[in-house]
Structure formats: structure tokens, C-alpha cells
Amino acid sequence: MNNENIIHAIDKMIDVMESQKEFLTELDNVIGDGDHGINMARGFGEINKKRDLLAVMDAGDMIKNVGMILVATVGGASGPLYGTAFMKAGAFLKGKEEIGFEDFLEAFQCAIEGVMARGKAAEGEKTMLDAMLPAKRAMEKEWNLTGDEKKSLEAGISAAKAGVEYTKTIIATKGRASYLGERSIGHQDPGATSFTFLLEAIASQI
Amino acid sequence: MKKFINDVAKVEDEMILGLVKAYPQYLQKLDCGNVVVRSNRKENKVALISGGGSGHEPAHAGYVGTGMLDAAVAGAVFTSPTPDQVYEGIKAIAGDAGVLMVIKNYTGDVMNFEMAAEMAEADGILVKQVVVNDDVAVKDSLYTVGRRGVAGTVFVHKIAGAAAEKGEDLLKVQAVAQKVVDNVRTMGAAIRPCIVPAAGKPGFELAEDEMEVGIGIHGEPGTHREKIKSADEIVDLLLEKILADIDYSGSEVAVMINGAGSTPLMELFIINNRVADVLKEKGISVYKTYVGEYMTSIEMEGFSVSLLKLDEELKTLLDDKADTPAFKA
Numbered sequence: 365m366n367n368e369n370i371i372h373a374i375d376k377m378i379d380v381m382e383s384q385k386e387f388l389t390e391l392d393n394v395i396g397d398g399d400h401g402i403n404m405a406r407g408f409g410e411i412n413k414k415r416d417l418l419a420v421m422d423a424g425d426m427i428k429n430v431g432m433i434l435v436a437t438v439g440g441a442s443g444p445l446y447g448t449a450f451m452k453a454g455a456f457l458k459g460k461e462e463i464g465f466e467d468f469l470e471a472f473q474c475a476i477e478g479v480m481a482r483g484k485a486a487e488g489e490k491t492m493l494d495a496m497l498p499a500k501r502a503m504e505k506e507w508n509l510t511g512d513e514k515k516s517l518e519a520g521i522s523a524a525k526a527g528v529e530y531t532k533t534i535i536a537t538k539g540r541a542s543y544l545g546e547r548s549i550g551h552q553d554p555g556a557t558s559f560t561f562l563l564e565a566i567a568s569q570i
Numbered sequence: 571m572k573k574f575i576n577d578v579a580k581v582e583d584e585m586i587l588g589l590v591k592a593y594p595q596y597l598q599k600l601d602c603g604n605v606v607v608r609s610n611r612k613e614n615k616v617a618l619i620s621g622g623g624s625g626h627e628p629a630h631a632g633y634v635g636t637g638m639l640d641a642a643v644a645g646a647v648f649t650s651p652t653p654d655q656v657y658e659g660i661k662a663i664a665g666d667a668g669v670l671m672v673i674k675n676y677t678g679d680v681m682n683f684e685m686a687a688e689m690a691e692a693d694g695i696l697v698k699q700v701v702v703n704d705d706v707a708v709k710d711s712l713y714t715v716g717r718r719g720v721a722g723t724v725f726v727h728k729i730a731g732a733a734a735e736k737g738e739d740l741l742k743v744q745a746v747a748q749k750v751v752d753n754v755r756t757m758g759a760a761i762r763p764c765i766v767p768a769a770g771k772p773g774f775e776l777a778e779d780e781m782e783v784g785i786g787i788h789g790e791p792g793t794h795r796e797k798i799k800s801a802d803e804i805v806d807l808l809l810e811k812i813l814a815d816i817d818y819s820g821s822e823v824a825v826m827i828n829g830a831g832s833t834p835l836m837e838l839f840i841i842n843n844r845v846a847d848v849l850k851e852k853g854i855s856v857y858k859t860y861v862g863e864y865m866t867s868i869e870m871e872g873f874s875v876s877l878l879k880l881d882e883e884l885k886t887l888l889d890d891k892a893d894t895p896a897f898k899a
Binding site (some may be wrong): 371393396397398400403406435436437438439440441442443445452473482483537538539541542543544545547 | 575623645646647648649650653654673677678681682685708709714718721723766768769773786788789790791862
């Protein structure tokens with residue numbers, strides 16, 4: 365992956381956040397405060413405005429700046445969480461021209477750790493981590509087995525989607541959905557869903 | 571959606587501009603965004619900052635002024651402001667005495683304010699915080715992020731603001747603010763939802779004869795939904811939960827009957843009529859009552875009842891002078 369692939373992946377993210385804006389907002393309406401799609405679309409819309417500036421940066425700076433824009437424009441809980449994820453991944457990739465799959469996995473791990481620290485959350489709390497952590501494990505496993513990037517990402521996406529399904533079965537203990545207690549069962553987590561869309565955007569460029 | 575707006579993308583900006591134009595003697599807007607600070611700055615005191623999503627007007631910018639907040643940061647409707655905005659607010663008001671952040675307990679608000687505090691602390695600014703969690707509708711347990719912060723926040727602004735204005739130090743102001751948090755409880759109900767302008771439709775649906783009991787200030791679900799009852803019966807339902815949460819017996823309280831945006835004052839007074847009677851019956855004496863719109867949810871038709879248990883210190887601070895666009899004492 366070079367910085368051209370990455371800017372194209374970011375373009376895909378911008379598109380998908382715009383096209384899924386209403387769907388994500390609907391999901392959030394049911395168990396949250398009904399703004400996840402709106403907020404993510406606003407943040408990625410802002411990234412779109414700065415696209416040309418981002419495109420000339422090296423991979424690490426580009427990703428870190430995406431994070432900074434998200435922190436400054438998304439608001440809510442998803443702003444600091446996604447912002448931290450991109451900033452941590454960007455910091456790990458600092459100075460790299462070419463990103464191998466091992467680097468990608470490492471950067472992804474940094475992003476996950478950032479989200480866990482910022483959100484004081486773990487797996488099984490009905491958050492984006494329920495898609496991120498299974499995706500990471502599945503990608504790692506497939507990569508170690510086959511060394512195939514495409515297959516690894518596909519495995520990651522399947523695991524993330526399964527994670528989204530899993531969020532339907534559990535009670536939220538973090539975020540605004542936690543106020544619902546058992547009433548949160550049956551509904552999928554908007555953050556886990558948006559993460560899956562972002563991972564698909566990355567996969568489309570590999 | 572039918573609203574008196576120009577452009578959904580400009581709702582927050584134009585609201586803040588209009589507010590500042592209405593009260594130039596109290597408020598100034600920073601150039602960096604929707605951050606409002608006091609016009610008549612008082613130096614050498616602990617500075618108070620609060621904020622949150624827009625849509626709760628007059629909270630929080632309406633409480634900027636003498637004896638309450640020094641700065642308020644407004645995010646998008648129902649969305650926490652971002653760390654850079656909060657950081658700008660902190661920088662604008664910070665003096666040697668330090669800054670107290672008053673945060674309503676929502677995941678996003680807490681994270682964004684804490685990130686801002688980390689940025690300010692890196693500049694050598696002393697920052698402390700209190701997190702308001704007065705809503706008894708949601709359970710405070712290991713399995714939730716804790717109770718929500720709602721209308722009781724206004725009492726925190728008033729009382730901590732008075733302590734700061736008096737010249738108390740940061741730890742003392744924080745302790746007084748925490749005392750208010752520990753002694754204030756709130757619960758609300760609604761019969762009609764609100765529409766977030768950017769969403770364009772209601773966040774939830776209620777049948778003509780239904781109400782949501784324990785609703786949050788963003789229209790989040792409460793404890794349950796049931797057929798609407800008489801005002802007195804609804805008050806009894808809410809008071810039962812509030813009074814069961816902390817022991818108010820024999821104490822003096824401040825009462826806040828808060829309108830959510832579309833509830834007529836007529837109905838708020840009907841509500842207060844019952845609240846006052848029930849409290850009297852229970853031997854709880856009302857020191858002061860506030861009826862009006864303090865922490866709204868855009869045009870939601872609903873209300874909340876807050877009870878703040880008072881001691882001598884809190885009574886004095888509640889009575890101290892406050893002069894802000896939305897609260898005077």
C-alpha cells in the first residue's frame with residue numbers, strides 16, 4: 365500500500381459515510397441519540413474539503429491528519445474515538461512510504477489500543493470494538509496462514525460483520541445505549557457498523 | 571420538518587450569533603467557533619466552563635455572566651463540542667486560579683472535555699472537573715456509563731459559580747460543585763418528540779395517547795412508555811423515583827420545574843402545584859422554586875422535576891448574586 369492507495373481508500377470512506385449517513389443515523393436513533401451518521405458524514409465531508417492537502421502527505425501524516433480532522437469536526441463520542449484511532453495508526457506509520465500488511469496490522473493494533481484507552485472499553489460492551497477486535501484477530505490468522513492480503517482483509521470484513529451481528533445479542537454497557545439496559549438487545553451497534561464500512565473502504569484498495 | 575431556520579448546517583452558528591447580539595453586555599463570542607465567554611471578565615478567580623451539544627438553550631451560553639459560567643462551548647445539536655473548541659474556551663478564561671469544567675455525564679462530552687483538559691494541562695493550565703449525573707431514570711451501575719446529566723446541571727452552574735465569584739480556590743469550588751451533584755436528582759417525561767434539524771424528522775415516535783417516562787434531554791428513551799396520565803399522576807410517578815434515590819426527609823430543597831421546549835408555562839405551573847403539595851405532605855420544605863425553561867430539548871413537549879437538597883452553605887451560594895442572560899439572583 366502506498367500513499368496513492370491510501371488516499372483512494374480515504375475517498376471511499378468519504379463516499380460510504382455520505383451514502384450510509386441515514387442508515388447509521390437510523391441505527392443510532394434506536395439505541396443512541398440519532399446523530400452517528402450525521403456526525404460521521406460531517407467529519408468525512410471535512411476530510412473531503414482538505415483532500416488535496418492530504419494527498420501530498422506521507423502515509424503516516426495523512427492518516428494522522430485524518431484523525432485530527434475527525435476529532436475537530438465529528439464531535440460526540442465517535443469524534444474522539446475514531447480520531448484517536450486514526451491518530452494512533454498515523455503515529456505508528458510515521459515516515460513510511462510503503463506500507464506492508466504487517467505494518468497495517470500493527471497500525472490497526474495501535475488504533476484499537478487508542479480506542480480502548482479513550483473509551484475505557486473492552487470487547488463485549490456493544491461498541492465498535494466488537495467489530496474491530498474480531499477483525500484484527502481474523503486478519504492476523506489468515507495472514508499467518510496464507511500471507512494473502514486480499515484474503516486476510518476479506519476474513520477481517522467477515523469477522524467485523526459477524527461482530528456487528530453479535531452486538532445485536534448483547535447489552536450495551538458503554539455509551540448512550542447503556543442507558544437502555546436490556547432494551548438495547550436486538551439492535552446492532554452503530555459504531556461497529558460504521559467501522560465495518562471503513563474497513564471495506566480500505567479493503568477495496570488492496 | 572417545519573422550523574424557523576435558514577439552513578440546517580447553520581443552525582448552531584446563527585443561534586450563537588443571535589444570542590450574543592441579544593446580550594452584548596454579558597457575552598462575547600470567540601472567533602474560533604461557537605465558544606462564548608463573559609464580557610465583564612473578573613480576574614483572579616476560578617474560571618468555570620461548561621457546554622455540550624446545542625438544542626438545550628438557554629443552556630449553556632445563557633448562563634455565562636456574573637456568578638455563574640465564564641465560558642460555554644456549543645457543539646452541533648445534541649453533539650458534544652470538539653476538544654479543540656473546549657480547549658479554546660479554557661485558554662480564553664484561564665488564570666492562575668485554574669479552571670473548573672462542568673460536564674454532563676455523556677460518553678462523548680466526557681471524552682471531548684477530557685481531551686481538551688489534557689491539551690490545556692500541557693500548556694500549564696490547572697484544570698479540574700465535575701461530572702453531573704442527576705437523572706434518576708437511568709440506573710447507575712457497573713453496567714452503564716452512569717446516570718445522565720440533565721437539568722440539575724443549572725444548579726451546579728449557579729452554586730459553583732457563586733463560590734468562584736466569591737474567590738474560593740479551585741479545590742473548594744470543585745468540592746462545592748460535587749456537593750451539588752451529590753444532592754440533586756432529576757427525572758422527566760415527554761409526550762411529543764423533538765426534531766434535530768440535521769435529521770429532519772423526530773428521533774422517536776409516540777402515539778397520541780402515550781408518554782415516555784424518564785426521557786433524556788436528547789429524546790433518549792427513559793424507563794418505559796405508557797398511556798398518558800393526569801399531570802398529578804405523572805408528577806407522583808417522577809417524584810417517587812426521585813425521593814427514593816436520596817433521603818430528602820426533613821430537609822430543605824430547591825425545586826426546578828424545567829420545560830423541555832414546547833411545554834406551556836401553564837402546564838409547568840400545574841405540575842409545580844402538585845410537586846409543592848407532595849413535598850409538603852412528605853415534610854420536605856421548599857426553600858426556592860424555579861419554573862421555566864432551563865435545559866430544553868429543542869421543541870420537545872415534556873418537562874423534568876429536579877430536587878436539590880440544601881444545607882446552609884448551598885443556600886447561601888444559591889442566594890448569592892447571579893447576573894446572566896438566563897438566570898438572575
